[in-house]
Amino acid sequence: MIGVLRLGHRPDRDKRVTTHVALVARALGADKIFIATPDEDLEVRIRSVVRRFGGRFQIETGTNWRSLIKNWRGCRVHLTMYGQRLSDALPSIPKDKPLLLIVGAEKVPKEVYHMADFNVAVGNQPHSEVAALAVFLDRFLEGAAPAHANGEAVILPHPRGKTVVGKGEMPTREGAIALMRSVGCADYVVAHCEAVEELAVRIARRCGADQRLVSVGALLHDIGRSRTHGMSHAIAGARLAMELGLPERIARIIERHIGAGLTASEARALGLPSKSYIPKTLEEKIVAHADNLVGTLKSPTKRIASKQAAERLLKNGTRGGAKRLIALHKELSKKCGIDLDELD
Numbered sequence: 650m651i652g653v654l655r656l657g658h659r660p661d662r663d664k665r666v667t668t669h670v671a672l673v674a675r676a677l678g679a680d681k682i683f684i685a686t687p688d689e690d691l692e693v694r695i696r697s698v699v700r701r702f703g704g705r706f707q708i709e710t711g712t713n714w715r716s717l718i719k720n721w722r723g724c725r726v727h728l729t730m731y732g733q734r735l736s737d738a739l740p741s742i743p744k745d746k747p748l749l750l751i752v753g754a755e756k757v758p759k760e761v762y763h764m765a766d767f768n769v770a771v772g773n774q775p776h777s778e779v780a781a782l783a784v785f786l787d788r789f790l791e792g793a794a795p796a797h798a799n800g801e802a803v804i805l806p807h808p809r810g811k812t813v814v815g816k817g818e819m820p821t822r823e824g825a826i827a828l829m830r831s832v833g834c835a836d837y838v839v840a841h842c843e844a845v846e847e848l849a850v851r852i853a854r855r856c857g858a859d860q861r862l863v864s865v866g867a868l869l870h871d872i873g874r875s876r877t878h879g880m881s882h883a884i885a886g887a888r889l890a891m892e893l894g895l896p897e898r899i900a901r902i903i904e905r906h907i908g909a910g911l912t913a914s915e916a917r918a919l920g921l922p923s924k925s926y927i928p929k930t931l932e933e934k935i936v937a938h939a940d941n942l943v944g945t946l947k948s949p950t951k952r953i954a955s956k957q958a959a960e961r962l963l964k965n966g967t968r969g970g971a972k973r974l975i976a977l978h979k980e981l982s983k984k985c986g987i988d989l990d991e992l993d
Contacts, residue, residue: 650723650747651679653782656714656761657754658686669779670752671695675706677786677794679750687711703800703894718764723747725765728781729757732768739788742767750785752778803894816894819861822846825868832889833875841949842868848952849939851992855985858931866902866936869895873903880919883907883926898932905929906937908962909973927973931984938977942989954990 653674658667668691671682675698684691688710695708718725723746732738742748751761762768771781787794803814812824820828829839846867853863873886887904891897910927917923928934941958944950955978962971982989 650681651786652721652747652749653679653682654712654714654717654749654751655682655684655754656751656757658684658688658691659754660686660688660691663754664688664691666777666779667691667754668694670782671708672698673779673783673786674750675699675704675797677783678790679786680705681707681709683712683714683717684708684710685712685714699800701801702797702804704795704797715760715764718749718751718761721747721749723749724767725749725751726767726769726785727751727757727761727765728771728778728785729753729762729768730770730773730775730781731762732770734773735769735771735785735788738767738769742769742789744789748789750782752782754778800894814894817896819865819896819899822864822868825865828893829869829872829875832872834872835874837949838871838874841944842871844950845870845936845939845943848943848992849935852935852939852981852985852989853932855987855992856931856935856981858935862898862902862932863935866899866932867939869899870903870906870936870940880907881921884921898930901930902928902933902936905933906940908941908967908970909937909977910970912969915967915969928977934977934981938974938981938989941974941978956990 653670655667655670667684671691674682692708692710699706724743726742726748728750751765769785771784801816803816804812810823812820812827814820814824826839826843829842846864849863849867850860853860869886869890871882871886872889873882873884876882876885876889883904883906887900890900890903905926905928907926911919911921912927913923913925916926928937942953942955945953955975959971959974962974978989985992
């Protein structure tokens, strides 16, 4: 539990700065902010942000600050330019106890310095309480900011634009690529997904599938490799997709893309949750098979023939998967009116 106590808030003068204190607290890992001055408008604004962008962050205004500090069962850290250096204090601040961070607006009462367990300075120079709080939380939590899932919208990292996707909405192609990079996928994984997407969209165009769904699903099919490169990357990827608020159709494409799918018994033998991972919809089948026909460990973007892909599964001991791959190749080739091995 990390709480932030904001002292000296003046609703008529500090509304913008205190709002930023609350937003930084939420974004960088605090659980709740306490405002010593009553301010219903501020509560409404912050709760609106939480509702839209997710998380369980709480706000309380009109808090009796003396009582809160006195009765806090944990560590109390006052952020002030007069305190000891952050680098010197951090090793002594416990991470296994509730933490209360105290930041002021106007002059902080002298008694706060004595009530706090630590008086800490991000820098012994005049600076903003917003900056002090941000730097402290980032250092204390070692950059592990929360994901803030379950909101009405998700912000997808983008190198140049603004990409906000409503929960359950489909990201753009550019947004999907940016998302892959933002969760930590390696460059070669992203390149492989782009190559799979290029082939998958061409297949989708020929057989009348949902091209946008195929495009985004193909780009995100290996998002789970940001967590693991084992067989469970499909499951990890589907779980991550749901946490990010992506459509369930995308999560199912990710979960069912391994080879030509796995039966429940095959999944159980591999140590995966016992359920069927066989692609069902046309779009799921296209992405799974495009993945079969693109890449090896040495050449993740190179096209390979269906026979070679089946042989690879046989070498891995998945005879049933090899048979399903050949059957899937024939099914999609028939729908497209061309042997997919011959698709330029």
